[in-house]
Amino acid sequence: MEKKERIKKRPTLLQGMIPILFMVISLSFGVGVLKLRTEPIIILSAFVAGVIAWKLGYTWDEMQAGVIDKISRALPATLILWSVGLLIGSWMYAGTVPMIIYYGVDIVNPKFLLVTAFLITAVLSTVTGTSWGSAGTIGVAIMGIAAGLGVSLPATAGAVVAGSYFGDKLSPLSDTTNLAPIAAGSELYEHIRHMLYTTIPASLVALVVYFIVGMNSAGSATTPETVLTLQAQLSEMFNWNIILLLPVALIIAGSLLKWPTIPTMLGTSLFSVLIGIFVQGFTLKNGFISLIQGFNVSMTGFAGDVAPIVTTLINRGGVVSVTVTTVLIFCAMGFAGIMSVTGMLDVVLEAMLKKVKTTGGVILSTIASCFTVAFVTGSSYLSILIPGELFRDAYVKRNLHPKNLSRTLEDSGTVLVPLIPWSAAGAYMTTTLGVSTIEYLPWAIMNYMGIVFAIILAFTGIGIAKLNPEKESEAAVEVN
Structure with a gap:
């Protein structure tokens, strides 16, 4: 007897937000307060996403395929x-x-x-x-x-x-x-x-x-x-x-x-x-x-x-x-795989970008997302991986080359974390150099000026690479 295929439902915005909010709150309390390891919390967040995916009609094999796809890309x-x-x-x-x-x-x-x-x-x-x-x-x-x-x-x-x-x-x-x-x-x-x-x-x-x-x-x-x-x-x-x-x-x-x-x-x-x-x-x-x-x-x-x-x-x-970084990548890709294959990331992204019409708006939204993840988690890895997965398709749909996204992730993710007192990087720098994070923050000029220039480039168009320049030129001719 053939196994009946389950009917898949499109996730609501609330369903898409639940795993993300769960992960953000869990990381804030678990890593920030209890000093727990990041990886188990992300796995638990993936489990929450899996439960919602199952209720939406997705089987474990389909979720596993999404996870494998993300890991293979990594x-x-x-x-x-x-x-x-x-x-x-x-x-x-x-x-x-x-x-x-x-x-x-x-x-x-x-x-x-x-x-x-x-x-x-x-x-x-x-x-x-x-x-x-x-x-x-x-x-x-x-x-x-x-x-x-x-x-x-x-x-x-x-x-x-x-x-x-x-x-x-x-x-x-x-x-x-x-x-x-x-x-x-x-x-x-x-x-x-x-x-x-x-x-x-x-x-x-x-x-x-x-x-x-x-x-x-x-x-x-x-x-x-x-x-x-x-x-x-x-x-x-x-x-x-x-x-x-x-x-x-x-x-x-x-x-x-x-x-x-x-x-x-x-x-x-x-x-x-x-x-x-x-x-x-x-x-x-x-x-x-x-x-x-x-x-x-x-x-x-x-x-x-x-x-x-x-x-x-x-x-x-x-x-x-x-090896620790490798394990974190696999855990993050597992969470992202379930969120992507079920369309939960898509509904969240659509809601975030609903009123964003310009290249500057997309990049500014990316920076804001990196800020949020970095401040909440204190992790440079997560401030890159999560917004990256969230905005990846949005850049392509707007004919923006993926290197614009990867640059923005580093401008507002990698270099921001050591300026956060409760992050591992901030604590390490304070202990190693003998100066508190708040004291050296104004002097870490390159770290925050990169974000300033990223915003300037976003709204002026300078240094913004198009995925298909010919397509943009054809569109411009049609408009004229």
Whole structure:
């Protein structure tokens, strides 16, 4: 006897809103108050969405198909995330990142400390793809120098945060830089190039302010002991050689020449392991361990007590380090899959965009959604994934290229989270730099100026890419 097919109903706005509201409230209380893990809460939210889907007439097989579809779309970027873990572990093993930090600290100019703080952390975060690692290593050293020079600590912390998130936003090694194209449906390197429209102007504004303030607060003092210790121990652990910069050159070349992302990262990782073996004298076994579990200071054979700042720098990388992000992606895609296949996202989106008629309105709505998710959840990942899924089809319907959406997600998602005191990023920066979030917030200029420029571009049309320029031209001719 054939199984009777269930009649599917179109969800109401209330039915579409229930899973979203449940997730928002649960994350606010669960993560914000009880300090619970995010992933189980999202799974529970997916269960709520599943119950409503079942009442609408959808079977488990149909919901599962929606979940599998979303996860399959995320797999290419997930492979990139794993490649990032491999790359960071191998760069630590080769001595590439330690050398950049060693000489970066060495060139800090007290007269232009704020400018230097921004530039060095921007370079380091771009090379490594991590804002936390940049702030926790070179950022700590810069804060020590600022204290010795009598330079404003909130201003210095703001410059460090802004510089750290410059790379977190633009680096192909950054998890959020990879997540935004996943959510929007754009391609990694076109997404990075498109972000320059807002990131470069925002950074220039920040540099001008840092230059003016820095000129008025410059002084002279001896280099803090922490900086001397950092350099001394790094130089004992590694052999400095220009060859160590070749992995960086390969990644930059791959970005400019549009080489396939994953093969480029994997090839660079293996090349970095060879550098670690032949230049640093490390073992092949430790090279492979670094790729999977991350590099550890014990692999250098350094004798003596290792300074905490050095340990923070060295013990990083490996595929294992990105597994938490991978799990979060799968959980979020599970929730999004059920919401999408049942049409619940569609009814919510239709209600939100009912009165939005212009490109500026769509982008402004996206920014508002990112703000809401970021403030409620304190998660840069969710502030990208949820609005991305919500607005993805809306951009396509309005002939807007998906890279407009991925850029807006980063402009108002990634860089906003460290400015929220109750977020993990805000708490980390406060603990690491010794300055409260509220104090450094005004000085993290790049973080919020990017949003300002995003709004300007949205309403002027500058830097707004069309999905099909010919279609727009034909429409314009018909109107005339």
